[in-house]
Amino acid sequence: MQLLIKNMVCSRCVRVVREELEKIGISVSKVELGIATISLSPDNGQYKLIQYTLEKEGFELIQDHRAGIIENIKHLIIDEIHHNKGNKLSSQNFSDFLVKKLGYDYSYLSSLFSSAEKITIEKYIIAQKIERTKALLLNGETSLSEIAWLLGYSSVAHLSNQFKQIEGITPSEFKRLNQNTRVSIDSVKNHVTVL
Secondary structure: OEEEEEOOOOHHHHHHHHHHHHHOOOOEEEEEOOEEEEOOOOOHHHHHHHHHHHHOOOOEEOOOHHHHHHHHHHHHHHHHHHOOOOOOOOOOOHHHHHHHHHOOOHHHHHHHHHHHHOOOHHHHHHHHHHHHHHHHHHHOOOOHHHHHHHOOOOOHHHHHHHHHHHHOOOHHHHHHHOOOOOOOHHHHHHHOOOO
């Protein structure tokens, strides 16, 4: 059986979910972002225990199919932007990528995402790209032109303009001031105020 899990955004989350489920005696065959595959169909008591165990670690079981689609959209975007999964071709735009991966019309995905998250998929992607830019700038090993190329921007100017719209300063100023104003990946949408 597969459990759909909200708020899983990194490899640490995968490890924590596996460890917590195993602590309560649930046999786990596979865990990946947003999904844990377990070997049994839990009865009501076990399901409530799983739910409680995950919630105390900041995760949430998804019971609604539409909520599962939204989580899949987030995971696909985060995997490509933050974890360089390479499932999306560099020439492919995110809308085509999401349609291919999820098998739904983009207008449906966009409408579903916007109504639930109160932000468009496009703005969510931009916010994730800016968060990744901040991480790379603070790391100091990647130039702004390399970051722009890595994140699929047409130019450094395009990246800089979007960065300034969200952060209020240019990437160069951010790096010079060494401002560590990063937010967790799963709360990035709450950080976007202007676009």
